Amino acid sequence: MSSAWQRRPPPRHLIAGDSPPTTGGRLPPQPAPEAPPLTTATRHSAITADVDQLTRPIHVAVQGRVITHPCLLDQLREACTPTGGRTLGTTRSAPGSRPPLRLDLVSSLTEIYGGIATWHSRLSLPHPPCHQDWHKAVLRLLAEAAPTAAPAIVDYLGDEVHHWWRMAATGSGWRPDQLYKLR
Structure with missing residues (x-):
């Protein structure tokens, strides 16, 4: 006994003499041209x-007002943390559901934190003061150390920092093109 899928005729484009399906008269998409290589100065900037x-903090002008948003790392941290619980006093929270933990965002934040720590160790950077946010302070130290590093290290560091920036931007709800305009 044969099943239904074996009795179907082959698709039209597989019958001898027919041409394969086209994209409706349009040319297939061409790969985007590669961006020119960045110079050392543009890589540092x-x-x-x-x-x-x-x-x-990120400042956005909207209809004559300036709205200040927290930095991307703070926004990503906030997006990872489940919130929404109501409190019934000081000791106990009200019953209710909490939003689930966003594992993709926790993974992104963990990757960023691990990368920052790795670069801190790799470049033997000094430890930031205790009262500062360690990850933010080390990121600033990385940007300050970039001009004195070897070009290959600067390229690798630039790729990593840009990857972290993109993960933090998309994880906190921004589109990268929006943030490019704010630079």
């Missing part, structure tokens, strides 16, 4: 711009 948005 790109690292600094990414680090600034990761560690400093």
Whole structure:
């Protein structure tokens, strides 16, 4: 006994003499041209711009008002933390559901924190003061150390910092093109 899928005729484009399906008269998409390689100065400025948005508040002008958003690392931390519980006094919270923990965001934040610690060790950077946010302070130290590092290390560091910036931006709800305009 044969099943239904064995009795179907082959698709039209597989019958001899027919041409394969087209994209409706349009040309298939071409790969985007590669961006020109960054010079050392533009690489340093790109690292600094990414680090600034990761560690400093973001200011947006909307209809004549300036709205200040927390830095991307703070926004990503906030997006990871489940909130929404109501309290019934000082000792106990009200019964209710809490939003689930966003594991993809926790994974992104963990990857960023691990990368920052790795680069701190790799470049033998000094330890920041105790009263500062360690990850933000080390990111700023990385941006300050970039001009004195070897070009290959700066390229690798630039790629890493940009990857962290993109993960923090998308994880906290921004589109990267929005943040490029704010630089």
